[in-house]
Amino acid sequence: MTTVPSAEHSRRDFLYIATGSVAAVGAAATLVPLITQMNPDASTIAAGAPIEVDLAPIADGQIIKVFWRSKPIFIFHRTQKEIDEAKSVDVATLPDPESDAQRTKPGHEPWLVVIGICTHLGCIPIAHEGEYHGWFCPCHGSQYDTAGRIRKGPAPKNLVLPPYQFVSDTRIRIG
Amino acid sequence: MTMHRTLIALALAASLGVAGAAQAQEHDTPKPPAQKWSFSGPFGNFDQAQLQRGFKIYKEVCSSCHSMSLVSFRNLAEPGGPGFSEAQVEALAAEYKIADLDDKGQPIERPGRPADTFPAPFPNAAAAAAANGVAPPDFSTLAKARTYERGFPWFVFDIFSQYQEQGPDYIHAILTGYEEAPKGFTVPSGGHYNKYFPGHVIAMPAPLTDGQVTFDDGAPQTLEQYSHDVAAFMVWASEPHMVQRKRVGFQVMIFLIVLTGLLYFTKKKVWSAVH
Amino acid sequence: MSGHSTYQPQNAFLQWFEKRLPIGGLIHSSFVAYPTPRNLNYWWTFGGILSFMLGVQIITGIVLAMHYTPHVDLAFKSVEGIMRDVNYGWLLRYLHSNGASMFFIAVYIHIFRGMYYGSYKEPREVLWILGVIIYLLMMATGFLGYTLPWGQMSFWGATVITNFFSAIPGVGEAIVTWLWGGYAVGNPTLNRFYSLHYLLPFVIAGVVVLHVWALHVAGQNNPAGIEPKSDKDTVPFTPYATVKDGFFIAVFCIMFAWFVFYTPNFLGHADNYVPANPAVTPQHIVPEWYYLPFYAILRAIPNKLLGVCALFGSILILAFLPWLDTSKVRSARYRPLFRQFFWLFFAVCIGLGYLGAMPAEGVYVTIARVLTFYYFAHFIIVLPLLGIFEKTKPLPNSISESVLSKA
Numbered sequence: 008m009t010t011v012p013s014a015e016h017s018r019r020d021f022l023y024i025a026t027g028s029v030a031a032v033g034a035a036a037t038l039v040p041l042i043t044q045m046n047p048d049a050s051t052i053a054a055g056a057p058i059e060v061d062l063a064p065i066a067d068g069q070i071i072k073v074f075w076r077s078k079p080i081f082i083f084h085r086t087q088k089e090i091d092e093a094k095s096v097d098v099a100t101l102p103d104p105e106s107d108a109q110r111t112k113p114g115h116e117p118w119l120v121v122i123g124i125c126t127h128l129g130c131i132p133i134a135h136e137g138e139y140h141g142w143f144c145p146c147h148g149s150q151y152d153t154a155g156r157i158r159k160g161p162a163p164k165n166l167v168l169p170p171y172q173f174v175s176d177t178r179i180r181i182g
Numbered sequence: 183m184t185m186h187r188t189l190i191a192l193a194l195a196a197s198l199g200v201a202g203a204a205q206a207q208e209h210d211t212p213k214p215p216a217q218k219w220s221f222s223g224p225f226g227n228f229d230q231a232q233l234q235r236g237f238k239i240y241k242e243v244c245s246s247c248h249s250m251s252l253v254s255f256r257n258l259a260e261p262g263g264p265g266f267s268e269a270q271v272e273a274l275a276a277e278y279k280i281a282d283l284d285d286k287g288q289p290i291e292r293p294g295r296p297a298d299t300f301p302a303p304f305p306n307a308a309a310a311a312a313a314n315g316v317a318p319p320d321f322s323t324l325a326k327a328r329t330y331e332r333g334f335p336w337f338v339f340d341i342f343s344q345y346q347e348q349g350p351d352y353i354h355a356i357l358t359g360y361e362e363a364p365k366g367f368t369v370p371s372g373g374h375y376n377k378y379f380p381g382h383v384i385a386m387p388a389p390l391t392d393g394q395v396t397f398d399d400g401a402p403q404t405l406e407q408y409s410h411d412v413a414a415f416m417v418w419a420s421e422p423h424m425v426q427r428k429r430v431g432f433q434v435m436i437f438l439i440v441l442t443g444l445l446y447f448t449k450k451k452v453w454s455a456v457h
Numbered sequence: 458m459s460g461h462s463t464y465q466p467q468n469a470f471l472q473w474f475e476k477r478l479p480i481g482g483l484i485h486s487s488f489v490a491y492p493t494p495r496n497l498n499y500w501w502t503f504g505g506i507l508s509f510m511l512g513v514q515i516i517t518g519i520v521l522a523m524h525y526t527p528h529v530d531l532a533f534k535s536v537e538g539i540m541r542d543v544n545y546g547w548l549l550r551y552l553h554s555n556g557a558s559m560f561f562i563a564v565y566i567h568i569f570r571g572m573y574y575g576s577y578k579e580p581r582e583v584l585w586i587l588g589v590i591i592y593l594l595m596m597a598t599g600f601l602g603y604t605l606p607w608g609q610m611s612f613w614g615a616t617v618i619t620n621f622f623s624a625i626p627g628v629g630e631a632i633v634t635w636l637w638g639g640y641a642v643g644n645p646t647l648n649r650f651y652s653l654h655y656l657l658p659f660v661i662a663g664v665v666v667l668h669v670w671a672l673h674v675a676g677q678n679n680p681a682g683i684e685p686k687s688d689k690d691t692v693p694f695t696p697y698a699t700v701k702d703g704f705f706i707a708v709f710c711i712m713f714a715w716f717v718f719y720t721p722n723f724l725g726h727a728d729n730y731v732p733a734n735p736a737v738t739p740q741h742i743v744p745e746w747y748y749l750p751f752y753a754i755l756r757a758i759p760n761k762l763l764g765v766c767a768l769f770g771s772i773l774i775l776a777f778l779p780w781l782d783t784s785k786v787r788s789a790r791y792r793p794l795f796r797q798f799f800w801l802f803f804a805v806c807i808g809l810g811y812l813g814a815m816p817a818e819g820v821y822v823t824i825a826r827v828l829t830f831y832y833f834a835h836f837i838i839v840l841p842l843l844g845i846f847e848k849t850k851p852l853p854n855s856i857s858e859s860v861l862s863k864a
Contacts, residue, residue: 026444030703040545043521049542053297088229139344178267217718224719319731322537325721327730332812344719349727380740420730423540423547430548431718438711445704452700456692457494 045118057182059174062118071133075181079123080132080169081142082179089140090116102117102157102163109153110165115173120181121155122169127162141162142166192413192422213330217410219347221417226285227425231399233264236415239408244321247314247386249302252322253419256296261356262425263418271296316374316385325349325416349412349420352378358383358408360388463490487673492691494679495696496860500570501677503563505702506709510560511665511746517553518602523607526718527651532607532819533732551721557599558724559713560605561747564592572778573799575787576678576790582779584671587664591775596663596772599745602655607647609739610730615650617742624765641735682788685851690856728828739814749813750806754832756817767829773787781836783844791850795843 026104047055055076065071065084074081085093093107111119120131123142125132130146137143138159139152171181193270217331220229226243239248255275258266266274275294278301282291294301302320319327329348332340340346355378363375363382373383390408395440397403401411464485466472475481524543526535539546568588571577575586601620604611619636623629638645676685685691692698708790724746728739744752751768758764774781789796805828812825853859 012263022444022448022451026441029437029441029444036437039220041516041520041550043544044546044549045523046544048538048544048546049256050254050297050538050540053254056297062333079849173378252541254532257541265599318488319662323730329727341715341720344629346720370786383526421540427547427551427721431465432715434714436713437713438707441668442711444709445700449704452696456697 014015018087034166044104055182057180059178059180063177067117070090073181075169078169080181081121081155081166082118083121083134083153083155085117085119089153092140093152096137096152096156103163105154105156105165110156112157112173115176118179119153119155120169120171121168121178125149125162126164126166127160128158132166156159210435211382213380214347214348214351214378215349217347217354217413217415219350221413221414222347223344223422226428228262228264229244230263230265231401232411232414233418234266235395235397235399235401236413236418237264237388237408238397239412240321240415242395242411245317246303247310248299249304249310249318249319250321250419251302252299252320252420254297255294255298255334257419257422259296260422263417263422268296314332314385316402321419322334323420325353325413325420327420328352345415353410353413353416354409356384357388357390357412363415373376464723468612475659477578479857487669487694488699489693489695491673491694491856492685492688493677494681494685494690494856495692495697496681496856497677497701498567498680498681499701499705500574501679502702502705503567503570505698506563506706507567508559508665509656509706509709510556510563511662514553514556515729516562517549517556518658520549521553522655527605527648529607529647532605532647536606538707539570548717551717553602553711555716555721555724556614557602558745559709559749560595561599562711564595565747568592568775572679572802573796574678574680574788575682575782575784575789577779578782578787579779581671581675581678584675585779586776587668587671588696591661591664591668592775594657594664596748598657598661599747601650601657603729603745604647604650605654605731607733609731609737610726610729610735611740612642612735613738613742614744615646618744619646621765622770626762626764630645644737660711665820666850674763678787679736679792680788681856683790683856685853688859720852737779743814744812744848748812749811751813753809753813754829756813757822757829767833771829771832778836779839782840783862784840784847784849785844786849786852791852792843792847794847795851798835798839798843799829805831805835821829 045094046115055157058073058075060073060082061083062082067084068086068089070081070083073082093110097152098104098106107116110121110152123131125144125146126148127144128151129149130144132149132151133143135143137150139150141151141153141155141158143150144160144162149162150158151162151166152158154165155168157163171179199427206376220227220232223330240248255271255278258264259268259271260273272295275296275298278294278298279291280294280298280301282290282330302310304313304317307317326349330352356376357376359376361377363369367375367382369375373385374387375382376384390405390412391405392405395408396401396405399409422429464475464482466475466476466481471481479841489642505730509729521539524535524539524546536550541547543549552699571585571588600614604615619633619642622636625632634640636646637643638649679685692836726743726745729741751771755764755768758767784792786792789799809825809828812821812828815821817825853862
């Protein structure tokens with residue numbers, strides 16, 4: 008082996024860097040399918056299409072549970088007393104301030120539609136329990152009021168509202 | 183389960199006469215003639231109009247006996263397929279009745295949704311066999327499940343020519359291969375003579391004839407055209423990501439050739455000190 | 458894994474760590490400073506290719522296992538779900554199914570290379586036997602994996618292969634029932650095959666570590682078949698062997714990608730796209746291509762027990778190769794007669810592979826018997842006698858001399 012001229016040297020360095028870079032790009036591209044395969048597959052996404060729920064059979068004061076995208080959705084047909092209770096609270100004092108109007112659709116005040124998953128760590132709260140007559144989470148004691156707002160306990164946020172709209176006065180479309 | 187199996191076994195035993203004849207005359211079955219397909223080769227692509235026509239044939243003719251239970255309505259709108267719009271698929275799915283349960287757990291039939299798979303014409307394999315003599319095979323993977331012997335040396339060349347359309351060639355041949363049995367050939371009852379079926383005795387009567395299905399796009403309404411279109415549709419149904427596969431394959435090939443070239447020169451440089 | 462290392466990390470933390478667990482030194486001595494003969498040809502890159510393929514199979518396999526369901530009613534459906542719905546599922550499955558074939562192509566080249574250059578001879582007998590064990594484990598893993606899609610070939614392949622054990626006199630039937638977990642191949646069989654298919658690759662990886670360890674103790678054989686004598690005969694593993702292996706892995710990947718993207722079902726069998734049906738056996742039961750020579754040997758022998766014994770014997774005899782070959786000269790380069798018999802043996806294996814795919818009737822059976830006879834005769838008669846009677850060519854004095862004489 009003789010001494011390597013510097014032009015030769017830089018050409019060699021360039022070759023090594025180019026080869027290494029292309030190999031690195033290949034390795035990174037290989038990771039894409041290996042990572043995205045864990046995302047929901049096409050059948051799961053298709054099964055998560057919007058659902059329609061008929062509200063007519065739900066009695067005053069009754070809460071029903073339906074499933075959308077494998078999540079429980081609570082549909083609460085509130086009585087006038089429960090609506091008044093939700094409205095009478097001073098929003099500013101709430102941990103996650105939201106008015107009752109922000110939690111329901113205008114003109115459909117009796118209907119509260121929330122995702123039935125405690126915002127603390129994902130348990131399903133029990134309906135019509137707790138000090139605020141909304142929900143009580145048995146796992147860590149979070150309490151929600153009749154507008155699904157967090158009032159007491161470790162949960163940081165109000166029960167989440169799913170995307171939904173009224174198709175007619177007695178029918179909603181969730182999703 | 184056992185009951186189920188027994189039924190299948192019985193149905194198959196009933197069709198054994200057909201199968202027995204099949205084995206005896208396998209050797210004089212001509213090879214399906216190779217057809218031209220838009221999806222063959224490294225840059226092959228499905229012809230959307232052809233897939234739509236093929237689907238129409240499946241829907242109007244084949245689906246009365248053949249299930250396609252691994253394919254969903256939504257697949258018809260996915261890229262690389264027949265290219266129906268979401269709205270078309272929704273409307274199409276709604277034409278079908280899907281067995282489901284209502285809120286009280288009672289069995290009901292509701293309109294189909296894009297997420298549903300194609301409903302089968304028979305409740306189970308035993309019922310399908312009882313109604314048809316032999317259970318008509320499911321279409322979901324059929325184009326990949328049917329082939330014919332290529333023989334040496336053709337199967338070696340196939341690696342390089344990428345010929346892999348034995349399935350659609352065979353399906354096309356079967357659909358166009360019905361003819362009068364030659365003199366002296368007795369077709370058992372319940373069987374039909376087909377030039378390309380191994381043993382020539384097939385349980386399925388000729389399913390397609392000229393003019394049977396109406397095309398809106400001006401394609402000829404002939405058996406020849408039908409056979410091509412439905413075979414192409416079945417290839418898509420069994421390999422819905424084929425177009426994506428070939429496209430990614432081309433990118434991977436280019437990448438690998440570049441990387442191999444670079445590694446070759448790197449290797450030469452590294453070893454130049456030793457040689 | 459061989460000798461002690463001169464590895465001295467610069468970084469203070471690595472020095473601290475190295476004192477407590479000298480893994481850096483182990484890697485350095487095994488894969489950086491490790492001396493490799495300078496005359497290795499490209500046939501020696503297949504060890505690297507095999508490690509790469511084992512990695513590909515384990516990674517794609519773990520991913521597929523996230524989506525696969527080992528139940529007779531759901532297995533076929535879940536595999537089709539992978540092909541249709543899982544993001545890039547078609548790619549992962551085709552990589553895995555074709556990867557198995559690529560793995561076997563590489564292992565066959567690796568084995569024949571070892572045979573040609575006498576890599577099994579003293580002091581590499583344990584290295585060779587570990588290789589035979591890896592090959593056996595690969596065959597078991599490949600077979601178990603092929604049953605998982607639960608197509609017709611999966612089901613009937615599983616039935617035929619497990620029935621091998623029914624040839625054992627007396628307890629055969631009991632063993633087969635035990636393997637099945639039922640009175641026929643069924644859900645318990647599929648479930649346990651899945652469990653074992655997941656287990657065995659890690660066993661393979663373990664034996665591969667031993668294989669590489671044994672390799673690094675004995676040192677690599679080389680085309681001249683003589684041991685390195687001085688530093689002039691070797692080059693450090695990195696960068697010389699790494700870049701050479703890397704280049705040929707890339708070449709191998711081009712072939713791999715060709716199958717995966719362009720003819721993904723060429724190496725499979727159409728019948729496996731028909732869901733398993735316990736009531737109908739496919740007309741031609743054929744194993745995967747990599748078992749065909751052994752399948753031909755099985756069918757060449759008209760007696761059930763002897764056929765199964767011949768099949769297992771044809772693999773196990775490889776383990777005795779270091780003692781059956783009596784020649785002191787390793788490389789076929791200096792053994793003109795052996796070289797001819799080697800190629801004859803190679804042709805016999807290809808021939809058996811072809812016959813394994815043909816129906817077991819007429820002239821095919823006769824030829825299969827002749828080839829089976831030669832297969833065993835090669836090990837039991839030809840190799841022991843060649844070592845005694847063959848006049849070998851003179852060996853070069855050193856590896857560097859053999860390299861220079863060629864240049």
